[in-house]
Amino acid sequence: MSERAQDDTHTIGWQGLGLRVPTAWEPQSLSGTRSQGALQLDDGEAIRLRCTWRELRRPPDLLAEAETYISGLEKAARKKGIDFSVKRDIRFPLPGEQASTCFLWRGEETAYASFIYCQECRRLSGVYVFGRPGQGLERDAKQVLAHFRCHGEGGREDWSIFGLRAELPSTWELAKSELRAGQVTLQFLRGREELSLSRVALARSVLRRQKFVRWAEGFYRKPLGAFRWKGERTEYRGHIALAIEGEERLRGPMGRLFGKARQLRVRAWYCQELDKIYAVWYVGDDEAGVEEPSAQVACHETQEEYLAERGGEAPAAEAAGGDQGGAG
Amino acid sequence: MAWPWRRRPTLDRHGSLGARPLRNPLLEWTRDEEGMVLLRLPRKESWWVRVLARLFYVPKGKTFSLDEPGSFVWELCDGRMPIRTIIQRFAEQFQLTRKEAEVSTLQYFRLLAQKGFVGLAVDQEPAGGDKRKGP
Numbered sequence: 025m026s027e028r029a030q031d032d033t034h035t036i037g038w039q040g041l042g043l044r045v046p047t048a049w050e051p052q053s054l055s056g057t058r059s060q061g062a063l064q065l066d067d068g069e070a071i072r073l074r075c076t077w078r079e080l081r082r083p084p085d086l087l088a089e090a091e092t093y094i095s096g097l098e099k100a101a102r103k104k105g106i107d108f109s110v111k112r113d114i115r116f117p118l119p120g121e122q123a124s125t126c127f128l129w130r131g132e133e134t135a136y137a138s139f140i141y142c143q144e145c146r147r148l149s150g151v152y153v154f155g156r157p158g159q160g161l162e163r164d165a166k167q168v169l170a171h172f173r174c175h176g177e178g179g180r181e182d183w184s185i186f187g188l189r190a191e192l193p194s195t196w197e198l199a200k201s202e203l204r205a206g207q208v209t210l211q212f213l214r215g216r217e218e219l220s221l222s223r224v225a226l227a228r229s230v231l232r233r234q235k236f237v238r239w240a241e242g243f244y245r246k247p248l249g250a251f252r253w254k255g256e257r258t259e260y261r262g263h264i265a266l267a268i269e270g271e272e273r274l275r276g277p278m279g280r281l282f283g284k285a286r287q288l289r290v291r292a293w294y295c296q297e298l299d300k301i302y303a304v305w306y307v308g309d310d311e312a313g314v315e316e317p318s319a320q321v322a323c324h325e326t327q328e329e330y331l332a333e334r335g336g337e338a339p340a341a342e343a344a345g346g347d348q349g350g351a352g
Numbered sequence: 353m354a355w356p357w358r359r360r361p362t363l364d365r366h367g368s369l370g371a372r373p374l375r376n377p378l379l380e381w382t383r384d385e386e387g388m389v390l391l392r393l394p395r396k397e398s399w400w401v402r403v404l405a406r407l408f409y410v411p412k413g414k415t416f417s418l419d420e421p422g423s424f425v426w427e428l429c430d431g432r433m434p435i436r437t438i439i440q441r442f443a444e445q446f447q448l449t450r451k452e453a454e455v456s457t458l459q460y461f462r463l464l465a466q467k468g469f470v471g472l473a474v475d476q477e478p479a480g481g482d483k484r485k486g487p
Contacts, residue, residue: 186449203451229419
């Protein structure tokens with residue numbers, strides 16, 4: 025699980041990248057895949073950080089990359105008749121051994137930009153921190169770059185956006201992400217396996233007028249139609265929880281003859297402390313496939329805190345016991 | 353060429369966040385025993401409704417019940433507080449991130465405005481702000 029952020033900062037985890045930024049900075053746009061993409065954070069008023077990445081076959085010439093970028097900026101500034109200046113060779117400490125180059129430009133915007141190449145993930149990342157000089161721009165840039173991570177450790181990646189945080193094996197590929205009113209969802213694919221992590225806000229209000237099972241039925245209405253399932257109330261990590269088990273309905277005569285039905289496992293729990301519902305949807309061949317991702321989703325306590333509090337007892341084992349509890 | 357009709361004003365993000373929602377004064381609203389807001393929308397008194405009401409039973413109005421977050425936001429729609437502040441209060445009250453609160457609140461206001469339950473008070477542009485060309 026990722027390091028817990030200090031009071032005034034939080035971690036954004038996306039496609040293996042990890043950025044520790046002030047709490048007010050939140051994603052404005054997220055796009056791309058692990059091999060190429062971009063994200064932008066704003067503070068409610070203006071863009072404060074942009075990060076781009078792309079996979080390269082061979083190590084790039086970082087200085088040449090920076091010069092190409094600078095000349096593009098210069099050209100754009102000249103067209104608009106704006107004064108442009110650049111300060112090269114800025115040294116900000118980075119957490120790893122990555123090759124990097126950093127510069128500051130003042131033109132239409134003022135920003136620190138850093139190009140970082142990592143030999144391990146073979147990605148060239150561009151980190152641009154925007155702001156106004158004298159208003160903590162240098163401090164922000166230093167802090168962002170000091171905690172910048174371009175890949176996870178031990179084959180795992182930290183995903184963290186809008187309060188939904190989970191550490192997953194890097195074999196899971198993001199298929200879709202969604203921020204809707206009161207709901208954040210990340211959907212992943214791995215072969216014929218599907219995984220979906222959701223965080224639903226205003227849970228007290230949501231559960232006031234309906235049972236947990238009914239909520240889940242409504243929440244997963246469309247995908248549940250493809251399964252035979254049953255759900256029961258249980259307990260998970262000390263929270264009121266719901267477990268759904270099912271099997272895929274095979275369609276068509278060929279499917280029934282030759283197809284292999286996938287298992288459905290859903291775990292959802294209501295974290296009263298945060299007033300959120302966390303839901304993990306797993307479809308695949310592994311009957312215990314939901315256990316590990318669920319254990320990695322952080323709610324009001326991190327996994328480390330959870331294990332420390334329970335004397336090292338694994339949450340998966342407790343959840344399995346909870347499944348035998350009363351039906352809801 | 354100038355349009356013969358007035359174009360509906362549009363708001364950008366900055367303008368939307370600065371707008372101050374105001375409850376429709378024609379709506380009656382109360383609270384139920386749980387503290388949730390109940391909105392009462394009076395029946396339209398057009399001639400055909402009056403005719404129908406003589407023949408059949410037509411209720412005198414519709415009642416809408418708001419949930420806890422909806423009630424919280426409704427109370428803040430006093431025409432003085434900008435949406436930006438409402439979002440901030442909403443995020444604090446319901447432990448949401450700024451973006452989460454913004455998405456939910458703006459969607460909610462869109463719905464309320466479509467139904468005519470709230471109007472948005474927007475500061476007028478400074479004098480000379482009209483960019484329409486003269487004759």
